[in-house]
Amino acid sequence: MSVQAPNPTSVDVRAPDPMLPRQFRIVETRLDTRDTVTLALDPVDGVRLEHRAGQFTMLHAFGVGEVPISICGDPTAPGPLLHTIRDVGAVTHALVTAAPGTTVGVRGPFGTGWEVADGMGGDVVIVTGGIGLAPLRPAILQVVSRRSEYGRVVLLYGARSPEDILFAEDMASWAADHDIVVEVTVDYGPPSWTGRVGLVTSLVARAGFDPLNSLALVCGPEVMMRYAATALVDRGVAAERIRLSMERNMKCGVGLCGHCQLREVFLCVDGPVLDYARLGPLMDIREL
Amino acid sequence: MRTLAEYLPEHPFFADLGPEAMELIVGCAQNVHFRDGELLFRAGEQADTFYVIRRGRVALDIHDPQRGTLVIASPGEGEVVGWSWLVPPYRWMFDARAATSVSAVALDGACLRGKCDRDPVLGYALMQRVAQVMLERLQDARLRLLDVYGSGS
């Protein structure tokens, strides 16, 4: 077996430091749901952050810490860098409650993207729930911008209750103006809710798309993604044509800290978007 | 306007049942309509009807004194409401309310049960279909129990 010999001459000490954040300023904070906010960020140095749909950044709240957050804006459109953040801990709380004008640190972009253009010439089916819609929004905007190059486009979205539905206006616009079939369901609702009640994975069986000519994009809680992927496979979609965005604890975002490993996969470098043919066996193993 | 005999075999629930079975079932069926907000049945009432939804959506409600009324299922077009007619004690578990205006086919439970008693082949075929609906609903309900979108997830 080969042993890697130390080779100091191959180490580039002038390499950029991936742990040093760039400074961005919050230009707008928009309240999406009772615990979710979308931040619009502008770079202090004026240099735009180029990224691909599905990638994430490490956002830094000064003095508190960093969290990985998916970028939810259109990669091709001008304008501020957008992130949708849910208040679940100290860092996200600091980001969600920060006033416009506050400087936050940004490292990235990191990870693999959805590459939804691989679905051109066929149908696209998107299965998502909760805040999982945020990392998919850039991919949907990509489809919208080249709508005629795709066949049927179906968006299946689930939320806990009607007041937790994210991007309701966007979804309405996609349905009304861009020939996207949008089906929304909730876990439960008040009597005024006349829409669907049930888990989003139940919608896969009867959704209108051709399983043999589709690209499926799935994002949400891991349990939801597992059952959505199974439902898609049951419909006849090939596992290689189903893409999931996986989540694990992340500290560095660049494959150095080790935290985000899913067996041999570094989710920050080899993912977070991976196909189900590779992920399926890994997701079957408990506590992997 | 198609007759029940023409429409029912095309409904997903009755797919592939065969003409003899369908004739028996149509004998227990009639068209019904509900206005938006009208009750189909109340929890606790005698369950003697099986509804096959043609158009619209039915909301199944539970009332919790602290949280109010919650919709916990919403079968719509192409789906069915109620299986309590098939299993003792033949009593509804939830309120069912038309969430929109609803057109449905109502099947008399006692009539259907009688025909199933006399024709086990028909009975088994209906049981299989009801079991399929129950399995999907149960799986859905179990996963929703996890509250995957809750703040802990």
Added chain:
Amino acid sequence: MPSGVVLDVQDLQVLVDSLHSRGYRVLGPTLREGALVLAEVRTLDDLPRGTGDTQAPGSYRTRDRGDEALFGFAATAQSAKPVLFPPDELLWTGTRTDPADVTAQQTRDAGTVALLGIRGCDLAAIGIQDTILAGRAAIDVHYAERRSAAFLIAVTCGTPAGTCFCASMGTGPKPGAGADLTLTELIDDAGHRFLVEPGTPEGAEVLADVPGAQAMAADLAAAAAVVSDATAAMGRHLPTDGLRDLLYASAESPHWDDVAERCLACTNCTAVCPTCFCTSVEDVSDLSGDVDERHRVWDSCFSMEYSRLHGGAVRTSTGARYRQWVTHKLASWTDQFGMSGCVGCGRCITWCPAAIDLTAEVGALRDEAAHRGAEPRAAGDGPDPRLLAIPTPPEL
């Protein structure tokens, strides 16, 4: 590269002095409170003359060898890892005068260190960390700078310890390539001397400062005998054939529960392992809130915090965490970086308070796999998720 020279033992001091004059801090093995640890070496008296070690699962003792050997022991309590990759490293300091105005100042603290007496296992571990931390797309610039400035003097192991298995992993007893100088200690009728072989131009340059004689055939033969004798005296063996596939196929082995009953998840193994590289990132602020220090600190996959998502930890059971460590070290590592993560230093065995032996656990997995049947199950043969099973509820 000039060939090896032979140094009388006392002339090793000239080597140390030459490094000092070039601005290096020399760190080497020293005896402190009953253990052999890396510390500053100024004179040869700082080295643990005549000291050996006895290592077994969960047990470490030093002993009197009854001779004058300066390097007559095996793996020191800690490897070179804490020197090149400190447990706590300040990455940058941010200052904020108001919420809108933040600057981050990067800190670099390379220093120049000469590491004296690096074993073959630890040298290989440095090479592995070079690949992981400084050889891929993202570079740990602090490690890279410190590592580039370091001068490495490796030493051949003549007395392997009971927990050593470097021969199985191909990392020793003779150190591989990459050290600036490699020493082999020779004590026989021809005297107490060192064969010194340069491995880099920098090493050759330092060696030129030192009075040495041309290595004779007898010296080379004696050095070779040190290696072959040490190879034969290896404390343990770890057969590596099919190891990756075995561990992947053992994901659902009941053996992990067996280990879990013994493992305390104390993280000692990850701390003493010379290749473990997992870290966490911490922001430390002061009372004013205007200063934010970003620290990189060692972390361990054995801690419950390690795999925490907002809902709870992914790996809650000790068995799952032990499985993660061993599977990563011996299997996924090869897929990720192209080599094994284990160098056979045996420290995880010696320093485990529960005396868990990695080589024995792998042996148990092999036995269990053979017992299971001809074909080990593929990693994907888990329960069919479409079966009507109630999913495991999340940690609350």
